[in-house]
Each structure stands twice: as structure tokens, then as C-alpha cells.
Amino acid sequence: MEFFCYHRDRPGSTPLRTEMVEEHWSYMDRFAATMIARGPTFTSDETLTGSVHVLDLPDATAARAFAFEEPGYQAGAYRDVLLRRWRNTLGRTMWDYGDGRSDSNRYLVLGFCEPTTKEIDLPDGDELIACGPLLSDDGAVVVGAAVLVEVASAGDAHEVLSPAGFAAIEVHQWDFGGRPA
Structure with a gap:
């Protein structure tokens, strides 16, 4: 899980x-x-x-x-x-993403929606590092989405999720983490 x-x-x-x-x-x-x-x-x-x-x-x-x-x-x-x-809709890890683009920044985008048992619209594209729905404990109800993305600006990151599908969207500057090499 x-x-x-x-x-x-x-x-x-x-x-x-x-x-x-x-x-x-x-x-x-x-x-x-x-x-x-x-x-x-x-x-x-x-x-x-x-x-x-x-x-x-x-x-x-x-x-x-x-x-x-x-x-x-x-x-x-x-x-x-x-x-x-969460469900990994891309089927990969951030380490599979690659080195990225030097003119871009990375962001965590959180979208919160009314609970639903229906699939929600999630983005697709080369700028996505990780993407998936936020789910209830049993995985049956969608309550939002969490996306890690590499784009030029916070405004571009905000546009990754459709405002029509989410009651609230948060954008946070984010970067790859872990122990330095």
C-alpha cells in the first residue's frame, strides 16, 4: 500500500x-x-x-x-x-524522473476535494515527478491529490490541478531529499 x-x-x-x-x-x-x-x-x-x-x-x-x-x-x-x-499513477519513483530541467523549480501541489468514490482528473506530462490521488484509509474514497512537479513557477505549479476539481489547492516549494551523496 x-x-x-x-x-x-x-x-x-x-x-x-x-x-x-x-x-x-x-x-x-x-x-x-x-x-x-x-x-x-x-x-x-x-x-x-x-x-x-x-x-x-x-x-x-x-x-x-x-x-x-x-x-x-x-x-x-x-x-x-x-x-x-495514495496511488502512484505514474508507476515510478522520483529517482526514475531524471535530472530535470535547469530552468525549472520543483513543487509539491496538494489539492483537496469533496470526498468521492469516482476517479478524479489528474494531470499527465513530462513535468510530473510523482502524482496520485489522496485516499481514505481503505482506499475507496478520494479526498484529494498530491503531485510533485517541475515547472518554471509557483503559478505554473498551481495550474497543474484544475481549480474546478478541487475546493482548495496548496503549492509548496519542494526539492529532492535524502542523504547527500
Whole structure:
């Protein structure tokens, strides 16, 4: 089962996150084989605002353990966690995406819709790094979408999801994460 996990930073938690980076990476190393995508969100001045992890785990219990046993969460770095079942519509990982384009930026785009049992319109295109619907725990109800995309601007990222299909759309600067090579 695939899950989307977004730990949103508590305001002012960057020093704590920086102090705990090795603990965070060591924890994530345990899940490396299951990762579809990962990386930080941040502001234009590169202040951290969150941490995205998309991964394949056995069940919802394992996903909750992953999210809430994360060292930064345990230390109080995060204000909340968005944890949802997810379906990898591209069938690949971020590492399969390639090197990207030098004139583009990367973004996390979250769209939230009224719960539905129908399929929702999701984007397709070469600019998509990862894409899939946000689902209920049993996977039967769609509640939104999470897309990682590489485009020129935040405005372009916002246009990845159709405003007609979503009650709210959030755009966050994002980049590939993980332990530096």
C-alpha cells in the first residue's frame, strides 16, 4: 500500500530540524527501499516548512508508525502530519524522473476535494515527478491529490490541478531529499 506523508513544520523549528538532521536521515534510511519520493518543502528564503515522504508500506498501522515515530515528530519539530493512502499513477519513483530541467523549480501541489468514490482528473506530462490521488484509509474514497512537479513557477505549479476539481489547492516549494551523496 502506498502512502503520502507530509510533516508540516512548527514555526521556528528550523534550528531543531537542523540539529536533528542525522537522526532524521538515519530513520529514513530504514525505509529507503520503500520510498517513491521524499524531500523538504521550504520558503523562497529556504526556510524549511515541511518534509514529504511517499512510500510503500504493508498497511495503515505501519504508515502511522512511520509518521509518528519519526524523530523530528517525537521532538516537536512538526505542527501536524498529513498522512493518506495514495496511488502512484505514474508507476515510478522520483529517482526514475531524471535530472530535470535547469530552468525549472520543483513543487509539491496538494489539492483537496469533496470526498468521492469516482476517479478524479489528474494531470499527465513530462513535468510530473510523482502524482496520485489522496485516499481514505481503505482506499475507496478520494479526498484529494498530491503531485510533485517541475515547472518554471509557483503559478505554473498551481495550474497543474484544475481549480474546478478541487475546493482548495496548496503549492509548496519542494526539492529532492535524502542523504547527500
